[in-house]
Amino acid sequence: MLAIVRGGALRQWFVGGLISAGMIFGWASMAESLWVDELHTSWVISGAFSDIQSRAAQGNQSPFYFYLLHGLQWVGQAVGIGSGELGIRLPSWIAWCLLLAVIVRELKRVQPAALSMNSGSQTQPWSRLACRLRLPKQRDRGGVLPAAHSQGDSENEGGGDLASLSLVAIPLAWLALDRIQWFYASEARVYSMLQLLSFLGWLVIAQLFVAARNPSRDGGEHSVAILLALWIGLGVGMVHLHVTSMLVVVWQWLFGLVALGLNWWGQHMRLQAGFEASGGGGGARLTRTVSSLVRWCGCGAIVGGIGSTALLWTPGLWNRRQQWESFAGETSWTALFQLFPVLVLVGPVVTALALQYFLKGTHRAGWSRQNSCPGPSVVPGPLVMWCMAALGPWLTAWGMAASQLAPLFHRRYLLVCAVPLVMLAAWLLSRVENHWLRGGAAWVALVGLLFTQGTLDVWRNGELVGWQRVEGWRQATEYVQAQHRPADQLACASQLIEGEGLPLPLDATWNRYLSFPLRGLYGISIPGGLPGEPQALTNDVKQWPQLLQVDSAARASHRVWLFFRGPAEQLEQRLQELGDFQALGAQEGGPSGTLTAVAPVRGFGRVSVVLLNLEPPQPRSEVR
Structure with missing residues (x-):
């Protein structure tokens, strides 16, 4: 698929070109007229600072995004950007660019581990997934956080050079060429920022899981405390930027609870089975896991308590929630699968995996051999996390709308599921060992994405992004x-x-x-x-x-x-x-x-x- 790309420099240029394409498409979308939601943003920040809260509440919005935008407008005017269309849309576009950069960094970190798992080597399931933050006294030891780029690991073995590039470029192309993402990347609303913060929240949880499982590492306990505080800040910030972010925050907390709970259960079963001595390190690890569970529950209580105050800024929001039914209350099965291109992205990859299974007659499960310790243990890996991140808020919102509790089933409220869906498809794609199957699945998914979103028709008409807002x-x-x-x-x-x-x-x-x-x-x-x-x-x-x-x-x-x-x-x-x-x-x-x-x-x-x-x-x- 990408055989024409040779050499490290060309590979960097290729990935950089995809990032630039996503940035250009998002920038080109800013040429459109503001639509009614963006005009609400313009009106909210056009008055006095004291009017922001009341004007935001009338539109069922939290004021904190507008406070932030009002301050950025002042800075923009000072540097000559102004407060026009570009000025109010620029923060969303910057958040989109940062999101692309974080995703590329994470994909580069993930793909060597994926290739090494395919080649039979054993790695920690979170080693490449975690966004490695440079915390005080934190060093990679004992294979917990192996080097992100190991030339002898997989990149230069048996075509790994090309495969490692494809596992970065393909998911990036899926996201950068997503026409709906261009809309939110250029919209003067909070959703592009929420998408970035939500993705960072999942990466922090992944890193937190690594640090909690290895507290003996230098700075381990200190790192855990910093990561917990960081997740609390991200969670509270998301909820106060938009109250519907509570969906993703709850699922992040649930995943952490499940991961730590399964870790405790595995350690407990090893002690019961006699694989570890209770008076040795096994008992200490079990105690630390219980402590981590208690702290995680406390963090959830803090985020829930502080986050619930977001409702104070929009006191009538819950009573007016049925007003959203006209645009966010569709609960048919067709609407469920059309909200995100899940069938387009995941379908071809799952088909390729099935073909690989039947052609080879073997199935490499990936995480069943992740533990070097004997005895029963369950370690939820990237597949579980990205499934919960992509499907959890999505299905919850669908259920809330179907039960008439709150009509939240709209893509803007669930945009935080889009990147995890791409990461889920990318992780599944990394399990496809045959490069022909992998390339075929990737191309089918990409063409399907461009076709279902009308991008091919737009390009056929000689336009770059088309008219998305359709409000002149x-x-x-x-x-x-x-x-x-x-x-x-x-x-x-x-x-x-x-x-x-x-x-x-x-x-x-x-x-x-x-x-x-x-x-x-x-x-x-x-x-x-x-x-x-x-x-x-x-x-x-x-x-x-x-x-x-x-x-x-x-x-x-x-x-x-x-x-x-x-x-x-x-x-x-x-x-x-x-x-x-x-x-x-x-x-x-x-x-x-x-x-x-x-x-x-x-x-x-x-x-x-x-x-x-x-x-x-x-x-x-x-x-x-």
């Missing part, structure tokens, strides 16, 4: 700005889920929130450079006339620019429901004016604009 707010506001007059009224029908069932009159707080797409970066300027004041429209079209009603003594006949989040056909249907723009008559709240279309509806993707003329209501004495 920037183009729509530029169109209106070019024709706007000082006396024109602005109306915004953002069609947010919070706009359902609101009573009239609409208070000022809800009016500002429902019209935030026209209050941040894309506000319409009136003479003097001041932003225009948009009027929000609820999701109930019957309330529009009353919301647009203007007292005749205060304002004469005037034009109204109506922004609608939806395609042009949908806006035309809404206007048709108002009686073909004519004689709206008396509505709830009193008489209203007459709306007439001045120009046809103009569509900008899923954002539409129409110019209307509003005649003020006639006095009742003049109505016949």
Whole structure:
């Protein structure tokens, strides 16, 4: 598959090219207009620092991401980046680039061990998996953390040079060419950061497991304490950045509990079977394992206690959770398997493993021989961890949505499962020894990924990333700005889920929130450079006339620019429901004016604009 790549320098350039491709695709996605969620980000940080918490809570968001972004905006303005589209999207793109770098580092660490397992040598299951942090007095001893690159180990034996490259390049290509990842890498939201922090959390747990099993190493106990504190910080940070991160934090804690529990059980069984003397090192190891279990439970309690305070920032979030059902409540079997490309990535690799099994008639299990100590012992390896990381939050969210507990089954809430899914497929791919089977499975998975996400169609049309957000707010506001007059009224029908069932009159707080797409970066300027004041429209079209009603003594006949989040056909249907723009008559709240279309509806993707003329209501004495 990669036979054309020769030499260490060329291999580095090849991997670097894949990283650059992922960075370029993510950067190219930032050329699109902001969509409604990003416009909420723009509006939240556009006001005073004291307004961030209330504005974030209205959108069911934690304020801490916006506090961070507000501070970064100040730094960006100081260095000349500004606070425009690039300024608010840049942190997500940087998090994406860091994620790619961490993944490459981890894949390079994993693949020599995978090749040595295939060749029959014995290595610790966590030796290559753990992200080796340079902690005080920590040295690699006794094969616990063998060197990441051992030339005599596997790279230059029997084609290992090519195989080691493929085990880094293939998973990296899966991730870097994932079109949906480009979207979140360029989105002015918290999810790209959460993906990075979550992956780091899993790597910290892997390293923690190594340190806990080998406390006699220099600095072992000190390293464990640092790793525990680091995981607590990552867990609390994720939950406070977005409360749905509690899903992945809980599964990280459960995996640590299972791993330590199985370690205790294995040591206990060895003592019972007489493989180790209770008065010797076996009893001491068992005591240390129990201590590790107690500390791990304490860490979970700390993260749970501090993390639960995140709900204080959004006090009405739980009561409003059913609002998400319109976009995160699908629980069919089709939706379950379409949320992530699990069949596309894992299916070909599992097929290759099955073919290898039947062709060779042997099966190398991988972790059954990981322990040099005799006696019963269970050591959960990378396969278990990546399965729990990829499938745990995913299936939990699906179950919560199916039981109507909380509709959380949306890719943005579960993006933390994407990288573990790639790592799971990569680990399975490392078990395929035949390079033809491995290359075939990798190519089938990659082509399937590009096909199912529409990337091939985008490239066939001569585009790099395509139009992903499909909301042309920037183009729509530029169109209106070019024709706007000082006396024109602005109306915004953002069609947010919070706009359902609101009573009239609409208070000022809800009016500002429902019209935030026209209050941040894309506000319409009136003479003097001041932003225009948009009027929000609820999701109930019957309330529009009353919301647009203007007292005749205060304002004469005037034009109204109506922004609608939806395609042009949908806006035309809404206007048709108002009686073909004519004689709206008396509505709830009193008489209203007459709306007439001045120009046809103009569509900008899923954002539409129409110019209307509003005649003020006639006095009742003049109505016949």
